Amino acid sequence: MLSLLIAACSSATEDATTTVAPAAPEVTTTATAAPAAVPTDSPDPANSLNPATVLSEALAAYADGYEFTGTATVNDQEASVVSGRWIGGDSQLLIRSGSGEVEYLITAAGQWARLPDGEWEALDGTPPTDNPLAVLAAPDSLEIVSADASTVRLRGVFAAETLGLTGDPIEVQLVVTNGTLVEASYTVDEDGAIGTSVTTFSKPSDMTPITVPAS
Numbered sequence: 001m002l003s004l005l006i007a008a009c010s011s012a013t014e015d016a017t018t019t020v021a022p023a024a025p026e027v028t029t030t031a032t033a034a035p036a037a038v039p040t041d042s043p044d045p046a047n048s049l050n051p052a053t054v055l056s057e058a059l060a061a062y063a064d065g066y067e068f069t070g071t072a073t074v075n076d077q078e079a080s081v082v083s084g085r086w087i088g089g090d091s092q093l094l095i096r097s098g099s100g101e102v103e104y105l106i107t108a109a110g111q112w113a114r115l116p117d118g119e120w121e122a123l124d125g126t127p128p129t130d131n132p133l134a135v136l137a138a139p140d141s142l143e144i145v146s147a148d149a150s151t152v153r154l155r156g157v158f159a160a161e162t163l164g165l166t167g168d169p170i171e172v173q174l175v176v177t178n179g180t181l182v183e184a185s186y187t188v189d190e191d192g193a194i195g196t197s198v199t200t201f202s203k204p205s206d207m208t209p210i211t212v213p214a215s
Contacts, residue, residue, distance in 0.1 A: 049144055049147055049152060051142045051143055051144045051154055052142060054144070054152050054154065054176055055136070055137070055139075055142060055154060055156070055174065055176070055181075056137065057179060058174075058176040058179060058180055058181040059133050059134075059136060059137055059181060061179055061180040061181070061203075062086075062131075062133060062180065062181070062201065062203075063131075064087070064088060064207075065085060065086055065087040065088060065203075065204045065207060066085065066086055066133070066201050066202065066203060066204055067083075067084070067085045067201070067202050067203070067204045067205065067206075068082075068083065068084060068085070068086070068199055068200065068201050068202075069081065069082070069083040069199065069200050070082045070083070070197060070198070070199035070200075071197070071198050071199075072195065072196070072197050073195070073196045074193055074194070074195050074196075075193055075194055076194075079097065079195075080095060080096065080097040081095075081096045081097075082094070082095050082096075084104075085204050085206065085210075086131065086132065086133075087204060087207060087208075087209060087210050088209070089107075089108060089129040089130075089131075090105075090106065090107040090108070090129065090209070090210035091104070091105070091106040091107075091129075091132075091210065092104070092105055092106075092210045093106075100115075101115075101116060102114070102115060103115075103116075105120070105210060105212065105213060106127045106128065106129065107127060107129070107210060107211070107212055108127065108129050109127075109212050110122055110123075110127055110212065111123045111125070111127040112212070112213050120213035133181070133201075135158075135162050135163060135164075136156070136158075136172070136174070136181075136184065138162075139156035139157055139158050139172070140156075140157045140158060140159060140169060141156065141157045142154060142155070142156045142157075143155050143156075145173075150177055150178055151175065151176065151177045151178075152175075152176045152177075153173065153174070153175055153176075154173075154174040154175075154176065155171060155172070155173060155174070156171070156172045156174060157169050157170070157171055157172075158170050158172055163186075165188065167188070167190075170186050170188060171186060172184055172185070172186045173185045173186065180201070180202075180203070181201050182200060182201055182202065183198065183199065183200050183201070184198075184199050184201075185197060185198040185199070
């Protein structure tokens with residue numbers, strides 16, 4: 001845990017002595033200054049937080065489910081948008097790229113895809129039902145960039161393979177607000193092409209269970 005440093009300042013009391021003119025009996029008076037105000041330093045919230053704990057609790061807040069929207073750009077041009085929800089191990093998502101889009105259902109019973117106005121088609125392979133956010137739980141390194149009363153910004157470094165990519169480790173910016181992860185983003189340079197991924201998260205507005213398509 002990072003150290004919490006609080007600076008303190010001491011107050012001082014000053015005495016002053018005044019002598020009255022000798023025309024009257026000499027009288028000596030002493031005036032005491034009021035105690036000086038003690039400045040109070042507000043501790044930096046970032047110094048009192050454990051980044052691993054902040055991230056762990058932010059991910060745990062979505063244990064039952066969450067909604068998400070992820071936007072990928074290449075050289076500042078939108079490449080794809082993925083949106084959907086994850087509820088108790090099952091996923092429902094829509095992927096849009098260019099003028100095309102595909103909808104997916106992923107459950108323990110199987111996975112399906114369909115084009116707009118099309119029929120659901122079963123996909124081969126074992127459906128991935130692990131929480132996709134679990135990949136963010138174990139960065140190679142993690143630090144707090146800034147923090148205030150409601151928002152903590154973290155910087156984590158992950159192996160590219162952890163994020164389903166290849167190449168050098170990737171720096172991911174994580175934003176936690178009111179104890180929940182609200183954004184994860186990163187930028188990569190692939191042979192001069194700058195790719196950026198920004199994904200936002202929120203508690204699900206729809207907790208309806210995700211079910212398999214009717215046969």
